[in-house]
Amino acid sequence: MVYLLSVAVFGGLAIVLSGVLIVAERFLVNYGICKLDINAGEKPLEVQGGQTLLAALYANEIFIPSACGGKGSCGHCKITVPNGGGPVLPTELSYLSRQEVRANVRLACQVKIREDIFVRIPDEMLNVKLFGAEVEYAAMLTHDIRELRMRLKEPAQISQRPGQYAQIEASSPDGPVYRAYSISSPSYESDVIELMVRLVPGGVGSTYLHNLKVGDSVSFTGPYGEFYLNEDPSVEIICVGGGCGMAPMKNIIYTLYSRWPDRSCWLFFGCRTTDDVFYLKQFQQLAQKHPNFHVVYALSDESNGDGQWEGERGFIHLAVDKKLKTGVERQAFLCGPPPMIEAVTRVLEEKGVQAGDIFYDKF
Ligand SMILES: Cc1cc2nc3c(=O)[nH]c(=O)nc-3n(C[C@H](O)[C@H](O)[C@H](O)COP(=O)(O)OP(=O)(O)OC[C@H]3O[C@@H](n4cnc5c(N)ncnc54)[C@H](O)[C@@H]3O)c2cc1C
Ligand code: FES
Structure with missing residues (x-):
């Protein structure tokens, strides 16, 4: 009994003390103006201390990937902080390998600026821009996936590679939130971006995108993502997806055939029922023009399709x-839910595909 009481007293004291420290840091500690040095003098900035590194960079139009909007739950905002970042926090450790910790890689949303700080940011990230666009077209592809096409206003052109994504600013009652969506339009369309968005019940970003109307304004940053299509035309390309995992595949396939009409490519698309099938006719027409393009759709609900289904099952x-x-x-x-990615990765490795040649987005 005495033991339980002392645990409760000490636990309570610890909670009160940490609360006092948070409040004190928020209202009493003033870190003043700190120097933020990017790439050893390439872009010196002065920023207000006390904010996160991610917020300070964003305020200076340096957009670091941050799919969870800075909550520390996506691990996308990794940058190198050789000096001034303070100790690595427990919240960062589940996203950083030992090698990354040794190389001073940090999550920008978890690093608070308390003193002069030095960071290294790759050129590609420095080129990410803030775009203003207008919804030009929107339609449902299935009962829960909506396709959106947005015409760029300012800047009016984007340079994106297949497999890259944009971070959409969605308004919510608690202020703007940022969510990542793969760009489905091919790279050669530089004046628009298209997205495929699955509605997550109660989801802030997907509900916002499902409610947008033609003519509405949209802000996003991008492009983000480090996937590079192999430029050797003898290398076969394999795309495997399900649901809105179609988005990056569509970009890859149309970009691929605009550059290499004879290149070998397989599209494998998993659906539960025929209600989840979309883009099949469009890809079959593309395959007629490009005989080395192979389209395979499969239904996992074995009883669905009524004998009419000519594709694969399982x-x-x-x-x-x-x-x-x-x-x-x-x-x-590969693009889709984690169990699909894991099962397909195992099969591809058995077929001799090197782990380094298998790229994926899990969502
Ligand atoms: C690189 C990248 C690319 C992406 N591309 C696309 C894309 O092309 N199309 C697309 O639709 N999405 C894509 N996503 C997912 C997208 O960023 C959002 O996470 C998703 O739309 C849910 O956001 P939300 O704001 O609607 O839901 P939130 O408000 O973030 O979540 C609401 C609730 O739903 C749960 N939830 C969140 N996501 C899911 C989910 N996927 N399934 C089930 N429950 C969920 C949350 O735990 C929470 O309880 C991508 C994600 C990444 C990281
Ligand atoms: S923005 Fe998601 S972990 Fe930092």
Whole structure:
């Protein structure tokens, strides 16, 4: 009894003390103006101390990927902080490998600026811009996936690679939130971006995008993402996805065939029922023009389709296993829920695809 009482007293004291420290830091500690040095003098800034590194960079139009909007739950905002970042926080450790910790990689949303700070940011990230756009077209692809096309206003052009994504600013009662969406329009369309958005019940970003109307204004930053399509035309490209995982695949496939009309590429698309099937006719037409393009859709609900379904049946990794031969040099891009990614990765590795040639976005 005495033991339980002392645990409760000490626990309570610890909570009160940490609360006092947070309030004191918020209202009493003034870190003043701090120097923020980017890439050893390339872009010296002066910023108000006390804010996060992510917020200070954003205020100076340096946009670091931050799919969770700075909550510390996506691990996307990694940058190198050689000096002035303070100790690595427990909240960062689940996203950083030991090697990254040794190399001073940090999560920008968790680093608070308390003194002069030195950071290294790759040139590609320094080129990410804030865009203003207008919704030009919107339509439902399935019962819960909406396609949106936005015409760029300012700047009027974007340079994006297949596999990259944009961070949309969505308004919510608690202020703006930022969410990542893959760009589905091909790279050669530089004056628009298209997205495919699945409605997450109660989700702030997806509800906002599902409610936008033609003519509405949208802000986003981008492009983000480090996927590079293999430039060697003899390397076969494998795309495997499900649901709105179609978005990056569509960009990859149309960009690919605008550059290499004879290139070999497989699209594997997993659906539960025929209600989840979209873009099939469009890809079949593309395959007629490009005989080395192979389109495989599979229904995982074995009883669905009423005998009318001519595609594959079962989970999509089974179709990958059935259709692909071994001994071909390949690069693969997978996009969908984690169990699908894991099952397909195992099959591809059995087919001889190197782990370094398999890229994925889990969502
Ligand atoms: C690199 C990248 C690319 C992405 N591309 C796309 C894309 O092309 N199309 C697309 O639709 N989404 C994409 N996403 C996911 C997208 O960023 C959002 O996470 C998603 O739309 C949910 O955001 P929300 O604001 O609507 O939900 P939130 O308000 O963030 O979440 C609301 C509730 O739903 C839960 N939840 C969040 N996400 C999911 C989910 N996927 N399934 C089930 N429950 C969930 C949360 O835990 C929470 O309880 C991508 C994510 C990343 C990291
Ligand atoms: S922005 Fe998501 S972890 Fe930092």
